[in-house]
Amino acid sequence: MSGHSSYVPKTGIERWLDARLPIVRLAHDTAVSYPVPRNLNYLWTFGGILAFMLAAQIVTGIILAMHYTPHATLAFASVEHIMRDVNFGWLLRYLHSNGASMFFVAVYVHIFRGIYYGSYKAPREVLWILGVVIFLLMMATAFMGYVLPWGQMSFWGATVITNLFSALPVIGETIVTFLWGGYSVDNPTLNRFFSLHYLLPFMIAGVVVLHIWALHVVGQNNPTGVEVKNVQKDTVPFTPYATIKDIFGMVCFIFVFSYFVFYQPNFMGHADNYIPANPAVTPSHIVPEWYFLPFYAILRAIPDKLGGVLAMGSAIVVLAFLPWIDTSKVKSMSYRPIARQLFWAFLAVCIGLGYLGAMPAEGGYVTASQIFTVLYFGFFVALALVGIFEKPRPLPSSIADSVLANIKGASGVQLATAAAEPNVKG
Amino acid sequence: MKTTSFRLALTGLATGLVLATAAVSARAAEGGPKPPQQKWSFSGPLGTFDRAQLQRGFKVVKEVCANCHAMNLGNAVRMRNLSQPGGPEFTPGQVAALAATYQVTDGPNDQGEMFQRPGRPADTFPAPFPNEQAARAANGGAYPPDLSVLAKARTYERGFPKFIFDIFTQYQEQGPDYIVALLNGYTKPPEGMTLLPGQNFNTYMPGHLIAMPQPLQDGQVEYPKGPDGKPQVPETIHQYAEDVAAFLVWMAEPHMEARKRLGFQVMIFLAIFAGLLYYTKKKIWARMPDGSPAH
Numbered sequence: 001m002s003g004h005s006s007y008v009p010k011t012g013i014e015r016w017l018d019a020r021l022p023i024v025r026l027a028h029d030t031a032v033s034y035p036v037p038r039n040l041n042y043l044w045t046f047g048g049i050l051a052f053m054l055a056a057q058i059v060t061g062i063i064l065a066m067h068y069t070p071h072a073t074l075a076f077a078s079v080e081h082i083m084r085d086v087n088f089g090w091l092l093r094y095l096h097s098n099g100a101s102m103f104f105v106a107v108y109v110h111i112f113r114g115i116y117y118g119s120y121k122a123p124r125e126v127l128w129i130l131g132v133v134i135f136l137l138m139m140a141t142a143f144m145g146y147v148l149p150w151g152q153m154s155f156w157g158a159t160v161i162t163n164l165f166s167a168l169p170v171i172g173e174t175i176v177t178f179l180w181g182g183y184s185v186d187n188p189t190l191n192r193f194f195s196l197h198y199l200l201p202f203m204i205a206g207v208v209v210l211h212i213w214a215l216h217v218v219g220q221n222n223p224t225g226v227e228v229k230n231v232q233k234d235t236v237p238f239t240p241y242a243t244i245k246d247i248f249g250m251v252c253f254i255f256v257f258s259y260f261v262f263y264q265p266n267f268m269g270h271a272d273n274y275i276p277a278n279p280a281v282t283p284s285h286i287v288p289e290w291y292f293l294p295f296y297a298i299l300r301a302i303p304d305k306l307g308g309v310l311a312m313g314s315a316i317v318v319l320a321f322l323p324w325i326d327t328s329k330v331k332s333m334s335y336r337p338i339a340r341q342l343f344w345a346f347l348a349v350c351i352g353l354g355y356l357g358a359m360p361a362e363g364g365y366v367t368a369s370q371i372f373t374v375l376y377f378g379f380f381v382a383l384a385l386v387g388i389f390e391k392p393r394p395l396p397s398s399i400a401d402s403v404l405a406n407i408k409g410a411s412g413v414q415l416a417t418a419a420a421e422p423n424v425k426g
Numbered sequence: 427m428k429t430t431s432f433r434l435a436l437t438g439l440a441t442g443l444v445l446a447t448a449a450v451s452a453r454a455a456e457g458g459p460k461p462p463q464q465k466w467s468f469s470g471p472l473g474t475f476d477r478a479q480l481q482r483g484f485k486v487v488k489e490v491c492a493n494c495h496a497m498n499l500g501n502a503v504r505m506r507n508l509s510q511p512g513g514p515e516f517t518p519g520q521v522a523a524l525a526a527t528y529q530v531t532d533g534p535n536d537q538g539e540m541f542q543r544p545g546r547p548a549d550t551f552p553a554p555f556p557n558e559q560a561a562r563a564a565n566g567g568a569y570p571p572d573l574s575v576l577a578k579a580r581t582y583e584r585g586f587p588k589f590i591f592d593i594f595t596q597y598q599e600q601g602p603d604y605i606v607a608l609l610n611g612y613t614k615p616p617e618g619m620t621l622l623p624g625q626n627f628n629t630y631m632p633g634h635l636i637a638m639p640q641p642l643q644d645g646q647v648e649y650p651k652g653p654d655g656k657p658q659v660p661e662t663i664h665q666y667a668e669d670v671a672a673f674l675v676w677m678a679e680p681h682m683e684a685r686k687r688l689g690f691q692v693m694i695f696l697a698i699f700a701g702l703l704y705y706t707k708k709k710i711w712a713r714m715p716d717g718s719p720a721h
């Protein structure tokens with residue numbers, strides 16, 4: 001896809017700059033002339049949505065950091081100060097806290113879209129692995145951010161999650177002491193988490209640049225999973241086609257985001273986090289933020305602490321190996337009758353695990369978590385096996401063909417209208 | 427193709443949201459009844475506080491609750507907040523007069539000594555006890571929680587599927603509903619249950635044992651009278667409880683009215699903007715660059 005550049009500098013200044021630092025050429029090739037498969041559906045707008053969310057989180061976060069105090073005795077009060085006395089502080093804080101949740105909503109849609117359409121397969125393995133790296137960084141960032149208000153759930157969530165590292169043999173205890181900056185979660189912990197919470201988003205931004213670079217080398221996958229064969233017929237230029245579609249998708253997403261910010265700002269949070277952190281009082285149920293719940297359920301499903309930590313880690317790391325686990329040559333599950341059903345089952349299992357993660361770890365919930373954990377990993381085993389014997393449906397010969405088949409399949413009325421529309425393109 | 431892909435995207439988004447919401451019911455059912463839902467003037471997308479209710483609620487808080495409960499967590503709430511827009515909206519004069527009734531410690535002065543002076547609107551509400559230990563000593567070992575953000579710090583389990591419906595009904599008054607239920611929830615303990623000294627039985631308290639004795643009685647706080655000489659609202663425990671809860675909601679979320687008002691404008695803007703973008707997108711996507719139908 002990284003073919004020759006179609007950028008033509010028009011003015012003298014542009015030619016002068018282009019010979020020295022072709023930055024306008026880079027922008028033009030990336031966001032204007034870059035060819036995009038013409039059959040992308042709205043699930044492909046979530047990449048742009050994620051870029052927007054990262055930027056939004058960084059902007060709101062930087063302003064919040066101007067008013068926030070990372071100290072165990074002052075953090076809670078400074079958040080209340082932001083909510084009450086900083087102009088539009090309540091808006092910034094609710095945008096940022098709900099923004100984290102919406103960021104994860106978008107990233108989960110993005111990941112499941114990638115799985116369904118086989119976007120991890122050759123030649124997009126590196127692109128996919130970079131995505132898993134971003135996901136991990138996001139989890140670390142979100143976890144540390146949740147600690148900052150220094151409420152009860154902040155404190156006890158930090159205690160539970162950092163304690164997980166103590167399960168590692170030999171180095172475990174040292175790592176935990178290092179994370180805490182002492183021998184329990186306390187002010188030094190809060191300070192380093194604040195520092196890292198400010199640092200990690202910029203690391204995410206760095207990996208996002210690599211992610212986009214890799215994307216622009218191999219080009220986008222598409223709902224048919226058939227690679228672009230003829231740029232003229234199979235693709236449209238990024239601007240205006242993808243630009244307008246991405247912006248439309250983004251505004252719809254922001255609509256949902258705003259609904260939560262303005263009308264249900266505490267829906268995704270925990271009431272306990274409006275109680276200041278108290279090391280002497282443990283909340284009756286310590287629950288992480290919703291986006292960690294499936295992994296939390298896997299952690300608790302294993303009766304052994306180290307086993308639980310390893311299972312939880314594997315549940316994330318296994319994603320990075322998907323390109324080699326999936327043995328089928330066909331990318332899109334639209335053409336894979338069995339894998340497709342596996343996908344929906346996997347999605348259901350993930351939602352089930354999320355529900356179980358929110359439930360107390362007792363009785364039937366533990367058994368159910370264990371079954372669902374097996375099913376979670378079972379998906380990857382099944383995916384490896386299915387590829388060997390599954391008989392895929394015939395693929396369209398090209399992206400253009402699949403689109404044209406759709407046009408022909410549409411009713412005559414629609415075609416007539418299309419034909420009657422005056423071509424106003426200049 | 428177009429509608430399918432849009433539907434796909436919606437399914438994707440919905441799935442994400444379901445995953446998000448599957449979470450929120452964090453607490454296990456503690457047993458015991460759920461607090462009944464009250465009618466609140468501030469619920470829903472256009473909800474606003476009832477000024478008179480907030481003023482009554484403040485009166486009850488000041489005369490009853492504040493004898494044991496502080497409301498100066500992190501110095502977040504100041505007396506001046508009582509006259510800011512979107513709250514009880516006492517006049518600045520009323521707030522200054524109220525503040526002056528308190529004696530607050532200030533200093534050190536030029537001699538290096540702390541001194542007492544009448545309160546000012548910029549002060550916090552003086553706490554009833556100098557520290558947690560003193561509060562516990564005076565309350566049989568229990569620590570009355572600070573009221574500043576209490577309405578957001580209390581909730582009850584909604585359970586599946588109610589918590590999903592809550593997204594659309596915008597029900598988020600678990601805190602005040604719980605507070606009203608708790609203040610009305612004092613009953614005799616069931617047969618065979620003996621209470622230790624300092625324990626009280628409450629239907630809605632998780633675990634049913636609460637250190638706070640029943641704080642409100644009918645007729646305890648005098649309410650403003652109408653022209654006929656009768657109180658404008660009944661002076662009952664239930665009415666007191668509702669007014670207190672409403673006041674606590676305001677104190678926990680003093681910019682709620684501004685938030686919902688701005689939200690309404692933002693949502694309308696986004697809806698129109700999205701509509702315009704949709705038709706622009708449709709126009710652009712009608713044709714390929716070479717003029718052939720795009721899909």
